[in-house]
Amino acid sequence: MVVFWPLLVQLGWFLAGFLAVVLIGWLLVQPVLGRIVRRRNRNNPTLQAAVVLYFRLVVVLVGTLVGLAVAGYGEFLSDSALVISAVALAVGIAAREVIGSLVSGVALVLDPEFNVGDHIEWNDGEGTVQSIALRITRVETADGELVTIPNTILTAHEITRPYGRGNHRIVQKLGVGYGNDLDDVLHHLTDVAGETKGILADPSPTAYVDELGGDGVSIRVHYWITDPTRRDVFAIRSAYARAVKDRLEAEGIDVSPPAERELSGQIRLRDPSERD
Structure with missing residues (x-):
């Protein structure tokens, strides 16, 4: 003992x-x-x-x-400090990618602008954040696929949050023929926006002539919705587009006119039996 x-x-x-x-x-x-x-x-x-x-x-x-x-x-x-240092160096070199992901994960955790439920866009795609781990982040795409992204990718490149932070402006474009009254078209577009559920009255919807194209006039419509999710954006865009189509067709306004081209030239026919 x-x-x-x-x-x-x-x-x-x-x-x-x-x-x-x-x-x-x-x-x-x-x-x-x-x-x-x-x-x-x-x-x-x-x-x-x-x-x-x-x-x-x-x-x-x-x-x-x-x-x-x-x-x-x-x-x-x-x-044994030298031995411990050597071992730590070897482990660090072998696991530098994992360690880099862990450091990136900590950075994402501490970032108040990056949260579960956010819809994000990065270089290789877009989707909704489902979970944030210290090494990887899981994102669900529009197709329902669950993508696992190393955190080093998200911290090394730009991340865009297109909506989900208060009121969000949506921009939609359409084309009309040159024969239409543009003031009348703009009035109908803003009027339909005011009648569409989910679109805010303040700020008020606006419509602009965007471009004079070769086949028609391009018009841009701006309207706002409140604190949306990705699903809200798609639903309201779809509802507005359907209402606009119905209104303009009812008013006899030509939407997205087909392209017309005038061709000129000569066509020469030759008998295959003839030799040059």
Whole structure:
């Protein structure tokens, strides 16, 4: 028993240091961190679980190092600093992409403008954010596909949020023939917008002559909807386009006239039996 006493004392000190760090981390720090993450991403349990998991791993690692130092192995750790540094460097090089994704994930978590439920556009596509983990973000596309994107891609390139931040302006274009009264056309377009459910009266809808094309006049219509989702935008655009088509056809206004071209030239026919 006397022989093992020093080892038991060291083990006791190790456990004391280890448990002190783990208990402080898990019982005091983790609840605060959990509340911050839940407040930041209420609808993302994936992220909440990931943050807690990684935090616990860090606490266990720190607790182990503190326990070894308290048990009297601090000199051993300092003597092995070169070996530990070499191992850390090798691991860092091998896992640089994963580590980069983790750092990018933390950046996305801390970004107040990036949340679950946002509709985003990036270089390779667009969709609605379903979950944000520390390494990857999952986005649902318009086709219902679930795309897994490394966080390094989202932090390295521009991300656009076309709507979902208060009132949103929608721009629609259409063409009419040159024979129509443009003032009358613009009046009908704004009048239909005012009658379409979901389109705001303030700011009021407006219509402009955008361009004089070779086949007709291009007109641009601006109107606003309130705090939309992607589905709202598509539904209101569709409802407005259908109402405009019905109104203009009822008024005898030519919408998107077919292209007409006048061709001139000569056609020469030759008998295949004749030789040049």
